[in-house]
Amino acid sequence: MLPHDDNPLFATFARAQIRVERGEGVWLHTSDGRRFLDFTGGIAVNSLGHAHPHLVAAITAQASKLWHVSNLFEIPGQERLAERLTEASFADKAFFTNSGAEALECAIKTARRYHYVNGQPERYRILTFEGAFHGRTLATIAAGGQKKYLEGFGPKVEGFDQVAFGDHEALAAAVTDETAAILVEPIQGEGGIRAVPEVCLKGLRDLCDEKGILLIYDEVQTGIGRTGTFFAYEHSGAEPDILASAKGIGGGFPMGVCLATAEAAKGMTPGTHGTTFGGNPLAMAVGNAVLDVVLGEGFLAEVRRTALLFKQSLASLADRYPEMIEAVRGEGLLIGIKPRVPNGAFIEALRGHEMLAAPAGDNVIRFLPPLNVTPEEVREAMRRIEAAAAELSGRPAEGAAEGAAA
Template sequence: MTSALLPTYARAPLSFERGEGAWLVASDGERYLDFGAGIAVNALGHAHPHLVAALTEQAGKLWHTSNLFEIPEGERLGRRLVDATFADVAFFANSGAEANEAAIKMARKYHAAGGHPERYRIVTFEGAFHGRTLATIAAGGQAKYIEGFGPKVEGFDQVPPCDVAALEAAIGPETAALMIEPIQGEGGLRVIPHEELRRLRALCDERGLLLIMDEVQTGVGRTGKLFAHEWSGIAPDIMSAAKGIGGGFPLGVCLATREAARGMTAGTHGTTFGGNPLAMAVGNAVLDVVLADGFLEHVRRTGLLLKQKLAALRDRFPDVIEAVRGEGLMLGLKCAVSNTAFVAAARAARLLVIPAGDNVVRLLPPLIITEADVSEAVERLETTAAGLSPAALRRAAE
């Protein structure tokens, strides 16, 4: 039977009916170790009891009122995020793309409110992924996402990461901000060096530009800090976050200093569903866990263990794995074979991983994984790599 769904996804022939922790159970009863976490979304794994309880309790009380009225749980979540970060204010949305749209609008409005509406252009970086709306695909600049959707939204200039001369040439009298991911996820787990982020912060201060940090994938503990930019010792003016912040429930947020947000007055931006009571209850429950003593240390320790084991695997299979990239529990395998073939072979070994740009395979497990989960995942990756090695493929062809 022909599907009733728009065919915009190349879905694997696999569906799941339940999950617990880092494990998923397919409709045929097979168990899969989930090292994709719904593309870094299920930060606390599947069916986390604290999240289930928070959502269930809120669902029995109130789902939606709209932002025409105060939402106490939203005020609480906003306050907790502000207290834990550089920010003074928060705007809640439903996704990373929406959070980035708010960040883009905020940067432009900042300069307009200051008497310089001509300053609307934003410099972004090649390999970036900022979302699927018309503005955010223009911000990302990747042709495969832009092609066929008409004229590209004006106002974005892409330069290669860490290219000082190209960045200097791109900044002009119309430039409003720089926008960057501390680690490019979709772009192939490419880590922007800490010294480069510090240089960008200094450049923005010198030129009167805003620094926008896209932490949709890197945030909420993924790298072992609450947000990845903290490793470099700098703070942005505006930051987007989503994915892990809702632990699986649709939630995004744009955080900013009060100065950067000075143009965002009543009526300048809004959302119908953003900040609804259900999302706010779950977001607060996620922070309960992530901000608890020892949680981020667990991420750092487990991430280091996984990275060490992956490096040993690379040494054993250099004809399959060229390099290990990333930080914390946001890691990637730069493949010498097709990354899509690697993902399919891992799935056959009952391990879920995700492809990315630059022929990379992403490992984005739930942050609650144990050392036993790490060992199990590496065993399955070893099986995958062994089956994809040129020697094994030659033997299979004989």
Template sequence: MNASLMPTYSRVPLSFDKGEGAYLFGSDGRRYLDFGSGIAVTALGHAHPHLTEVMHAAIGKPWHVSNLYEIPEQAQLAERLVQNSFADYAFFCNSGAEANEAAIKMMRKHHYENGQAEKFRLITVEGAFHGRTLSTIAAGGQEKYLKGFGPKADGFDQVAFGNLNELRAAITPATGGILVEPIQGEGGIRPMEVEYLKALRTICDEFGLLLIYDEVQTGMGRTGKLFAYEWSGVAPDIMSLAKGLGGGFPIGACLATADAAKGMVAGVHGTTFGGNPLATAAGNAVMDVMLKPGFMANVDAMGKRLLKGLKAIGADHPKLIEAVRGYGLLLGIKTVVPNTEFQARLRAHGLLTITAGDNVVRMLPPLIIGEKEVDEAIEIVRTVATDWA
């Protein structure tokens, strides 16, 4: 603990001075299997050779020039994101919350440009997490993040998870869009049904609303496809990205169709740092690796192997584990016992994980893991479960 740090986090008294692939080496002299990836960020693990090489080269070039000038690395990353998604444009920023801010502003501007400035409200879903800025805590709608920070920002209406009737009933002439995470991450790895996502698309088309997917956590290969929306076969109009996009370097992006981005012209939105040469060099290096044939197949295969192993442990220990769920390498163990205690015991056995809402322990390993790491993690979970029982 450092007395000079604002105490906004409850930290584990552990630091790391070396990382290699899926492993972190702690200040306590121990080796940890990192199945938290810094909350789904280090998608290619630690010290990935390609990322390291690209970033070494980028360090020797201008780090920052601002968006007053052209940035070839940024243009290249935008092109690649656009070519591999539904989108026509990418806007770069520095975090997930900022990507969502851009999405929310874009939705409002779109309707304003269409002469319907009254359509500024956004429907969101209970259990959501969209970030910690004033508008994203209002979008997330969770009392624990809103409390004490003054009146909730106007323009956000929340409906129950998975309830289409309630969602339809919440639409008014002031509604401009719907914002969802295809799989709620912080909310406890709660996947939305494919049929539900398809219905959201239909509803948005019927009522002239923009569909916004927050893929800050589910995007960049986490579920075994580059973007989780691909599983449902229907695309959003706007999508936010961050986390895995920079492989550990802070970068966010907001992708959109040309129609949704109507009105996003010079001067209406911006950021000093967004998409700078260092950040977009990292993004391109991540894309180099993720777009290679076989990358997503590995995420899918390792995800299935991990899911199967965890489900088997759950079946053997129903008093400890209620359910195991998720897609790809975005998996959650809903524990019966306190999730924080389960997580602490896993860490004591050398496995790092992340907790989430709904009493869930999240498994977010780097996407480059192989069978050895998956089996090692399963073994640790089994040991903890057996010892506990």
């Protein structure tokens, strides 16, 4: 790595000194010859692991045909992917973007336009929740409301009101005649894998219906099978009017999508919104290939089975290391532990055992393996997590120590 002052990159990221050369499934190979078990998954992006043959074949075939034409022309891959996403969800309409934040921007604009074309332009405010993370554009840092991301970037974009996570009364009181929508992550990812209880999601749906406002889900991290269902809202059955997704939908290719019911999207008429790159043929080829796998027969059932094994194994580890692990959280393969040491120290110890995991708020460590991770790979991960827990507790690893990759 270049010394800080000589590095030509913006200093915005505190990067680990790991240079990855090649990936294969759940494994990453570094330029200095190490092999890491990758449970960071590009922060919930590599939904099918690295170099998945079906995705490689799809992007290679598309790359030799056509990369980009712009949205001035028809893009059959977009129509196909939109059809599949809408068939598999609450939605009737889709708009493709390059990232999660852009999908959120589209969701926010769609909600505001809905009220505008309904003759209520004063309804533009969006209610969000403390601890939320919706991206790094000016509007999405305002939506997320976190001081550390807002500081120094001028006035916060107007029109976002925040309420405490789980405070029903504060929420109901915060809805005014200017409220356009409620925006919520069904499970806060960056915020520390904090799930909104299913009954509360149903309550949000009822509140929105009662007040004539729209419900927007941010499923950038939870969507496309990550929690064991295609979208996380399916666990509660409370459908949104608008949903933003990204990350796993491209399996590593940068793309996102804003989905909406036809009614919610009715204000998004020609010229109201746009993108140069969003939905280009390369991205659509990969997105369709990801869905070939994720929507394939039995795939999500298998995700749920593997996730259960992982969660049970982590719960058993927490029982055996109560001085080290305070809690296990998550749904499907968005799963985490809350250690009793700083999460950075635990992640560092995992790296010593050649395993990668991602930090999250509330001192949580996120495990985000590919959705097609095998039970044997989960067992391998458990051996390494236990080895790290044992090392940090200063005692020899118990049951799973055998074969631990130290």
